[in-house]
Amino acid sequence: MSGRPFRNIVILTGAGISAESGLGTFRDKGGIWEKFDWQKLATPEAFRSDPHSVHDFYNARRANMAGAQPNDAHRALAALELLWQAEDRGSFLLVTQNIDDLHERGGSREVLHMHGELLKSRCNSCGHLFEHTHALGVETACPSCARAGGLRPHVVWFGEMPLGLDTIYEALGACDLFVAIGTSGTVYPAAGFVSEAKAAGAWTVELSLEPGEVSALFDEHHYGPATKIVPEWAGRI
Structure with a gap:
């Protein structure tokens, strides 16, 4: 020092x-991106084409995090x-x-x-950002604009700043x-x-x-x- x-x-x-x-780490040997395809789960394009799979992936991460100390x-x-x-x-x-x-x-x-933060979500429709600690899906309505289908995890995906x-x-x-x-x-x-x-x-x-x-x-x-x-x-x- x-x-x-x-x-x-x-x-x-x-x-x-x-x-x-x-x-789990993401990029190390045996990490998350060796087990899952980030192109299908962690890009804006993936969310547009298959939001159900993206939500399932992050819901599992959220559940795993809840059990960690x-x-x-x-x-x-x-x-x-x-x-x-x-x-x-x-x-x-x-x-x-x-x-x-x-x-x-x-x-x-x-x-x-x-x-970003996994325990927050934001709305692609109105931009509302809020705490969200439980499972998220395409049927979940935004608490601000009441639209369903536009909520996403508040995480930075590949290709985002x-x-x-x-x-x-x-x-x-x-x-x-x-x-x-x-x-x-x-x-x-x-x-x-x-x-x-x-x-x-x-x-x-x-x-x-x-x-x-x-x-x-x-x-x-x-x-x-x-x-x-x-x-x-x-x-x-």
Whole structure:
């Protein structure tokens, strides 16, 4: 760890932080996209051509998520955020690629879900966005416009732009510490965040089960289960 004091932190988390809670990763060996065809389940075109199958897929993900619990890695980040705010050390932004709610249930207060949230739905007809924790189908009516057939999971599909990028890039340009946790570094734009942070002069840290695609760009590396290495790193901070 760099010996300099840090004020402004940006933390990026990926599927690896939730894997030990029983939620499958998407791109790893044996992951969800090896078992399912993303082109038929995670694109706007797939939803238009076969909304029933898309809803069935995400309803299963939603049910699986309901049975998962936050782990020590989630709780360690929540404790770090609380400390940072209590001592007014600087800014703290937690960005996640995950669509689960384990960060929030683990105690994190402010989480930017750049790939959306599975427990929210939005209406293609009127744009209404709302919390929706149970199964969704083509027969489900929008609570705002009352139309059925237009509701979709509030998740970012292939071919769609991630959410909150302006906020993220602004924070990366001002941070002095960037940490990537449980992410493979294969999906852009998230894989490029480390380069943005380094350009701003930040110290960069990779916490992961194994090296990712952009590991060479990080100043510091810690490899192992998230429930072990994340609390250890957070404790040193």
